[in-house]
Amino acid sequence: MQLQQLQYFVAVAETRHFTRAAELVHVAQPSLSQQIRALERELGADLFLRARGNITLTDAGEALLPLARRILADADTARHEVQELVQLRRGRVRLGATPSLCTGLLPDVLRAFHDRYPGIRLLVEESGSHDLVRELARGALDLALVVLPLPAPAPALTTVELLREELVVVSSPEAPAPGRGGRTVRIADLEGERLVMFRHGYDLRELTVAACRAEGFEPEFAVEGGEMDAVLGFVRAGLGAAVVPRMVASRSGRSLRVTALARPGLHRTIALAHRSDVAPPRAARELQRMLLER
Numbered sequence: 001m002q003l004q005q006l007q008y009f010v011a012v013a014e015t016r017h018f019t020r021a022a023e024l025v026h027v028a029q030p031s032l033s034q035q036i037r038a039l040e041r042e043l044g045a046d047l048f049l050r051a052r053g054n055i056t057l058t059d060a061g062e063a064l065l066p067l068a069r070r071i072l073a074d075a076d077t078a079r080h081e082v083q084e085l086v087q088l089r090r091g092r093v094r095l096g097a098t099p100s101l102c103t104g105l106l107p108d109v110l111r112a113f114h115d116r117y118p119g120i121r122l123l124v125e126e127s128g129s130h131d132l133v134r135e136l137a138r139g140a141l142d143l144a145l146v147v148l149p150l151p152a153p154a155p156a157l158t159t160v161e162l163l164r165e166e167l168v169v170v171s172s173p174e175a176p177a178p179g180r181g182g183r184t185v186r187i188a189d190l191e192g193e194r195l196v197m198f199r200h201g202y203d204l205r206e207l208t209v210a211a212c213r214a215e216g217f218e219p220e221f222a223v224e225g226g227e228m229d230a231v232l233g234f235v236r237a238g239l240g241a242a243v244v245p246r247m248v249a250s251r252s253g254r255s256l257r258v259t260a261l262a263r264p265g266l267h268r269t270i271a272l273a274h275r276s277d278v279a280p281p282r283a284a285r286e287l288q289r290m291l292l293e294r
Contacts, residue, residue, distance in 0.1 A: 001039065001042055002035075003072065003075055004035065006068040007025060007072060008027070008035050008036055008039075009036060009047060009064065009068055010069060012036065012055065013048075013061065013065050016055045017055060018033055018036075043064070045058070045060035046060065046061075047061035047064060048061055069138055069139070070137075070139045072139075073139025074139050074278060077139065077142070077278065080281055088119070089117075089119045090119045090120065091120050091281065091283040092120065092121040092122075092123060092281075093120060093121070093123065093142055093143070093281070093284045093287050094123045094140065094143075095122065095125070095141065095143050095144070095145075095287065096124075096126075096132040096135055096136070096143070096145070096146075097124065097125075097132075097144065098127070098128060098132070098145065099228040099229070100204065100245050100248050101270065102124065102126050102228075103251065104248040104250075104251060105163075105247060105270075105294075106145075109290055109294055110122055113290055117286070120283045125140075126227075128202050128203060129150070129203050132144040132146055132273075133146060133150060133157065136157060137157075137275070139275070139278070142274065142280045142284035143272060143280055143287065144273050145162065145270055145272060145273075146270070146271055146273050147203040147268050147270060147271075148161070148269040148271050150273075157273045157274065157275060157276060158273065158274055160271060160272050160292065161270075161271050162272050162291060163269075163270050164267050164268075165247060165267060165268050165270055166246045166260075166261075166266075167207070167208075167243050167244065167246065167265070167266040167267060167268065168243070168246045168249050168259060169185050169241050169243055169258075169261065170235050170243075170244055170252070170259075171240075171241040171256065171259065172235060172236055172257065173255075175238045177257065178241045178259055183259070183260065184259065184261065184262040185261060186262045187214075187261065188215045190212060190219065191215070193219075193241055194222035194240040195222060195240050195243075196222055196226070196235050196239055196240040196241065197209075197219070197221045197223070197225075197231075197242070198226060198228075199225045199226060199227065203268065204243065204244065204245075207268060211243075222234075223240065228244070228248065232252060236255055243261075243266065245268070272291055272292065274288075
């Protein structure tokens with residue numbers, strides 16, 4: 001089994017067309033078809049059902065596809081690892097992070113990393129923890145900042161706790177203060193308060209909704225479905241209040257009113273994760289060190 005054959009197989013699986021797949025990998029279509037047939041002979045199973053104008057995966061093809069993607073991703077990682085120079089003058093780091101961490105934690109750390117290693121390309125994927133765990137598992141990321149606990153069942157990942165982050169309530173200074181208008185607000189005081197809520201699958205949404213339900217009420221949404229920047233913008237416009245990390249609120253300046261949650265408050269645990277079966281590339285390990293020592 002050759003990496004080239006797996007590359008051709010993945011191209012056909014994703015395009016469902018032999019000619020378009022050949023164009024995608026820059027090879028003549030007869031050569032691609034020949035390599036696919038050779039791969040099928042070696043595996044002892046057909047990978048595609050070939051009907052005129054309709055290419056579909058067989059059960060064997062469906063089983064091979066995620067493995068082939070992971071093998072190709074690992075090979076690509078190995079290629080970049082070998083190409084890195086001793087002094088880390090070139091290379092790349094593929095980092096995943098939740099939108100709130102991209103806004104709050106990462107800017108200062110990435111600036112320090114870039115100042116020290118200007119030749120290293122930083123590729124940042126912004127998404128929720130569920131999506132980042134999936135991308136780590138298939139080899140598309142070197143590191144990811146995720147919220148614990150990991151979604152179950154989680155693939156084999158190594159996690160190192162990075163920080164415990166306090167959550168606060170933000171609102172427009174021109175709108176009435178949430179709750180009773182004091183220096184702190186209880187979760188119970190948010191009953192009847194119109195909230196700006198993140199999209200489904202967003203860690204902060206799940207945490208906030210669970211906290212409200214624990215107090216015996218369903219939160220009321222003025223607007224829902226946004227990412228971090230959109231949520232903060234809606235709050236500034238006076239559409240409602242939102243529960244966000246203090247790190248994010250602190251960067252908003254005077255454009256938002258920040259109200260602490262009364263004890264015990266709400267917190268979330270942020271961890272740095274990578275695959276257990278593959279060591280991160282050297283540049284990623286250096287970024288990992290800087291994040292842990294920040």
